[in-house]
Amino acid sequence: MAEREVDRSVSQTVKAQLALRDLILSGGLRPGERISELQAVETTGVSRTPVRMALVRLEEEGLLEAIPSGGFMVKAFSERDILDSIELRGTLEGLAARFAAERGVTARDLEPLKECLAAIDDLLRQVPISVDAFSSYVALNARFHALLTELSRSPPLIRQIDRASALPFASPSGFVMAQSALPEAQQILIIAQDHHRIVIDAIENREGARAEAVMREHARLAVRNLRLALRNRTHLDLLPALSLITSATTI
Amino acid sequence: MAEREVDRSVSQTVKAQLALRDLILSGGLRPGERISELQAVETTGVSRTPVRMALVRLEEEGLLEAIPSGGFMVKAFSERDILDSIELRGTLEGLAARFAAERGVTARDLEPLKECLAAIDDLLRQVPISVDAFSSYVALNARFHALLTELSRSPPLIRQIDRASALPFASPSGFVMAQSALPEAQQILIIAQDHHRIVIDAIENREGARAEAVMREHARLAVRNLRLALRNRTHLDLLPALSLITSATTI
DNA sequence: TCCCGCACTATTGTATACATAACGTATCCA
């Protein structure tokens, strides 16, 4: 009864989509469980039409799976699915970096990237890194990746990267927060920032293969972050969509 | 009035989606043109609800673009978009081939691939290749690519490849038919078949990098096919979704 | 003559009523 702020000036479809996405990611529905439209109507407070629209969009987003006989169920992910999604994102971001390098970018194009780089540098100078700084890092990191993707100047590729990053555990900083309390975290962030610097350098020097390779390796840091967080069992509540993952302990 | 065969046992949504897709790809709507729901209702003969569902799905498919103020318009593609979409598919198929190679496949897994290979060999023995054979090639080629994609055993990757191949000009054999009458066509098909053979060999020997590289190069044959067809101006009517492409003559 | 504003029209967003198909349950028969 407190979130009625967004009632105005936002479509019912979007409202339903947000509410259902939160419900799924927070573990309110079990993987494999059928998601009833009527039940969703009660949960979201909107009528069936926008609920159905939201369900279709969430299916395209990858959170739901269509049931052959009709309707949708919550999708289940294996550990392998997560690792593959991360590798997939890395491959696509690598392609974007290669495009940027091969096609060339102007100094003006790189400006916002370098500002981002400098801002992250500022954050990493703090020892140890505060939780607030971690939160800022997530935002800056997301911005950096978005800017880098756009450097490719390829709408089809940008579109595909957005889709690949839509799954919360595949997004660039999906597992950063989960290990914010660990000492190893700072090291990984420093390495990640080095990758950022290298890819910019490679793009400036039009080294396509190098830019591509470093972005692929960069994505694999997410796997290390994930393993670290799972091994230390700290802040597992910060792991995105943990409830969607079958037997998440064995990664 | 003749296509009423499918009326039974197929949902109105699918019917609308097929009808609208055909309409778009055949050039019935101009790129950038707003696609009115009411107009679509008249065209497809179903009511607004399934039409809206179909429009959302076609947007996700990449054929439509959402208008900020509401509704959808037909998407326009540049030549660069097409080339990028092909490179994108090649990159993803390359990743699938690498996964297959690195993770290993059984002889039984490769059986259908090798049957496909043999069937294509049979086709290519004919000189010159008949139009019917071209048509068979398209089907076999699509099957080969689908089987290869599944060898990755990675649902997230398979899903992404399917989406990347949904655009007609990005699909594996999108431009094969368009140059069926050209003598160079047979050479390209022979080269393509060699790629097929190499990728299977690489996967069998667990050579991930080789498998990936050859699939990337393999996709670039589509670019050659496209250029060939455009330069010779033969069978331009077989070019998929030509009407969606802005200034297609300058590729 | 050009620009601003108002009103109208057309289009999309939303809600709901209806039809149809699927699933579960209970009962009956073997």
Add this chain to the structure above:
DNA sequence: TGGATACGTTATGTATACAATAGTGCGGGA
């Protein structure tokens, strides 16, 4: 006692009515 069938319930698929908003055209004023 087990299985199959029929019936009832509940789900989704579809159609349509209503509401709200954006786009458009006309008219008046500067």
